[in-house]
Amino acid sequence: MAGPAARAAIDPVARADDTAGDDRRSAPVKDADMTRTGSDSGLGHAAAIPQTTGAAFAAYEAVRHRLPPAGRPGACIAAETLDDIAGHFDAFLLDAFGVLNIGETAIPGVADRIAGLRARGKRVMVVSNAAGLPQATLVAKYARLGYDFAPEDVISSRAALLAGMAGWPRLSWGIMANPEVGLADLEALDVTYLQDDPAAYAAVEGFLLVGSGVWTARRQQMLEAALIARPRPVLVGNPDIVAPCEAGFSIEPGFYAHRVAEILGVVPEFFGKPYGNIYDLAFRRLGPDVPPERIVMVGDSLHTDILGAQTAGIGSALIAGYGFFAGHDAQAAIAGSGIRPDYVLARP
Ligand SMILES: [Mg+2]
Secondary structure, eight states: OOSHHHHHHTOTTTOOOSTTGGGOOSSOOTTOOHHHHHHHHTOOOOOOOOOSHHHHHHHHHHTGGGSOOOOSOOOOEEESSGGGGGGGOSEEEEOSBTTTEETTEEOTTHHHHHHHHHHTTOEEEEEEOOTTSOHHHHHHHHHHTTOOOOGGGEEEHHHHHHHHHTTSOOOEEEEESOTTTOOTTOTTSEEEEOOSOHHHHHHOSEEEEOOOTTOOHHHHHHHHHHHHHSOOOEEESOOOSEEEETTEEEEOHHHHHHHHHHHHOOOOEEOSTTSHHHHHHHHHHHOTTSOGGGEEEEESOIIIIIHHHHHHTOEEEEEOSSGGGTTSOHHHHHHHHOOOOSEEESOO
16 A cells, blocks of 8 residues: 555645545655554554555444444436436535536536536535635635535535534644644634644644645654643544545545544534534525435545435435445445445446
C-alpha cells in the first residue's frame, strides 16, 4: 500500500476531487503516507488506505458500528434516470460527486434533467459532505459546472457541523482544514489551524475535522499524541472515509476520525451523511409541507447517501453508473452491506 500508487492517490494536486476534496489546493504533501504513520507512531493497527472500490467498501463495512443502523430495506427497483422516478417524489436531495459532477466536470445531461424536474414543480437541492468549502464557494463551484442552485438549496455538512455546535460552550478549537480555503461561515468560532506546530495541538480545547486536503501523516501523529496526552472532543464535519475522484480515491476526514476512534477509543461526533443532522437541515429548508415519503436522496454511496436516507426516513436512489460504483458491481455491494436503496439508477 505504500508504493507509488498509494502516494499518488493522496497527492492533493493529483486529485482535485470535489466532495470534500475541494479543499485540495496546495502543494503536494510530502509525508502523507499513512501506512508509515502506524509503525512510526507505535500506535499499532493503523487502517490501511483504501485504494480500490472494494477496499473502500470494506473500509466502510469495518466501521458500521459507528454508522447509524440500516433502516427499512428498499426494493432496489432498477430504472434509467431521475425522470423515471420523478412521479414518486416532490423533493430531490442530490449528492454532488457522482450525481452532479465527477471532479471538475459536470455529468452530461444532469443540468437539463434538473431543469426538467423543476419544470414539473419539483424542489431540487444539494446535500453534500463538502465541509471543507465555505457555502459561497460551493454555490459558485456548482454555478461554474452549469448548475443554478440558490444558496438556500445547497446544504453541506459544514452547515450541519455549525448547527450542531450551537449547543456547545465556547471552546478553542484546533481545525483540520486547508488555510488557503479560509474560514468563511466559521467566523464566530475560536479556531486555530492544525499545522506543523505541536504546541497548537496541545493548547486547544477540542478538534474540528473538516477538510483533509493538506493533512499529513505527521499532523495525524500530532493529533493522536495530543489526544493521548489529554482527551478532548473531536467533531467531524465530513464523515466520508474516501471520496472517489478522477484518479482513484482521496482520503477524507472520516478516515482520520475513525482511526482515532479505533486506536485511541475517542468517540468522535459526526456531522453529515449518513447521520441525521444534515437531513434535519434539509427538512427545515423544505418546510413542513413535504412529507418524508415524498423526499428522495440521490447518491452514489451506499454508506453515506443511502444509509443516510434510511436514517432520515426518506426515499433513496443509488446512482450505480457514476462515482463510487462506476464500473463495479453495485448489486454485490448492496447484498454485502444489506443497505438496500429503493431505486438503483443507471445514471442521474
Ligand atoms: Mg457522492
